[in-house]
Amino acid sequence: MYAFTYRKAKDVKDAAAGLAKNADAKLLAGGQSLIAAMKLRLSAPPELIDLGTISELRGIKSDGKNVVIGAMTRHAEVAASTDVKKAIPALAYLASQIGDRMVRNMGTLGGAIAHNDPAADYPAAVVGLGATVETNKRKIDADAFFKGIYETALDPGEIITSVSFPIPKRAAYMKFKQPASRFAMVGVMVADTGKDVRVAVTGAGPCVFRVKEMEQALGKKFAPDSVANIKVPDKGLNSDIHASAEYRAHLVTVMAKRAVEAALK
Amino acid sequence: MPVKVSMTVNGKPVSAEVEERTLLVNFIREHLRLTGTHVGCDTAQCGACTIEMNGDAVKACNMLAMQAEGAKITTIEGIAAADGTLHPMQEAFREHHALQCGFCTPGMVISAIDLVRRHPNPSEEVVRAELDGNFCRCTGYHNIVKAILDAAPKVAAMR
CATH class of the missing domain: 1.10.150.120 ([2Fe-2S]-binding domain)
Structure with missing residues (x-):
């Protein structure tokens, strides 16, 4: 790891001021991706601004319509939250499947979506549930937030403060785990919002994406059979030593079908 | 530039001047000489560096010592009884x-x-x-x- 300067931010304003002063500084959330990337020298920020002690960024609130989760809330906290389990069990389940226990004890919602790893789980929840990302400057719709591989709509100096998840009628997340890294080879979130159906896929492509054809079919009839014969094209999907693009395309259909089954239970 | 880090490890308050980039596992092993906590993969996959921080198991190779500032840490050396009886x-x-x-x-x-x-x-x-x-x-x-x-x-x- 290259040397850097480190400081703890007192609050969001203080963190934003730090970013304004040094445009190359990086925010440190749980660090479960950032520290690993810095160790490999894939990332070498000259300054880290640690959000770890900002209590206003942590916590879970549910008002019966939305579950609002602070950006620095750890995966283990979301997975164990009785509020989340009651309102959106699919979200608690998704959080419980991220990495392993130790990673979930450090990793945060805000860190995960700001990083936007193509195989991360949370982007599927944010897009699948049609959440709204709140920052220190504005609110961003899920559909406009994730831009591409490791790329988001966040401007320089913008800090995620919370994510608001509308409570769906029913939803489920199914993930085919890459067993060594525990990232999603393919993960599919299916949500019936009551008004429409959303299907979000992570792990398969360079960035989370929706499958409109599946959404329309499930909108007509919310049943596993509705998606069983819908294939996504393998063109542009990820292909690596773990799985070919063809296999990932196949898994999208299988995971979507299983997610619908789980949502109906 | 060295920074000061303080925490409680196995019930004892400790503090040291470290480089900002010092990983928690290196602080534990090299500064405190508690070498029971191991570095296996060094990529946060294998879990050999697992310690307890404020009651939660975490991977000490994938975090900075500064992230544990003020924390209560328990390592493998801290779990047996004072008379040596194993946990x-x-x-x-x-x-x-x-x-x-x-x-x-x-x-x-x-x-x-x-x-x-x-x-x-x-x-x-x-x-x-x-x-x-x-x-x-x-x-x-x-x-x-x-x-x-x-x-x-x-x-x-x-x-």
Whole structure:
């Protein structure tokens, strides 16, 4: 790891001021991706601004319509939250499947979506549930937030403060785990919002994406059979030593079908 | 530029001047000379560096020492009784031959204690799922699972 300067931010304003002063500084959330990337020298920020002690960024609130989760809330906290389990069990389940226990004890919602790893789980929840990302400057719709591989709509100096998840009628997340890294080879979130159906896929492509054809079919009839014969094209999907693009395309259909089954239970 | 870091490790307050980039595991091993916490993969996959921070198991190789500023840390050296009597989880690992080379064992034991705190009466399935983040390349896990199932009620009775 290259040397850097480190400081703890007192609050969001203080963190934003730090970013304004040094445009190359990086925010440190749980660090479960950032520290690993810095160790490999894939990332070498000259300054880290640690959000770890900002209590206003942590916590879970549910008002019966939305579950609002602070950006620095750890995966283990979301997975164990009785509020989340009651309102959106699919979200608690998704959080419980991220990495392993130790990673979930450090990793945060805000860190995960700001990083936007193509195989991360949370982007599927944010897009699948049609959440709204709140920052220190504005609110961003899920559909406009994730831009591409490791790329988001966040401007320089913008800090995620919370994510608001509308409570769906029913939803489920199914993930085919890459067993060594525990990232999603393919993960599919299916949500019936009551008004429409959303299907979000992570792990398969360079960035989370929706499958409109599946959404329309499930909108007509919310049943596993509705998606069983819908294939996504393998063109542009990820292909690596773990799985070919063809296999990932196949898994999208299988995971979507299983997610619908789980949502109906 | 060195920075000062302070925390409580195994009940003792410690502090040192470290480089900002010092990983928690290096602080524990090289500054405190507590070498029971191991560095296996160094990529946050194997779990050999697992320690307890404020009651939660975390991977000490994947975080900065500064992230543990003010925290309460427990390492493998801090779990036996003052007179040297092994912690029931350590004793169960010995009893069930849950280790061969022993490299993964410190992290495995810390994870196991964390696991039975959250699941005082775990099923075999829960134990296997919860050990997701700890790799053992010798035992094939069977005896580790047996040890944890055996120790669970004893660890639960400790509190």
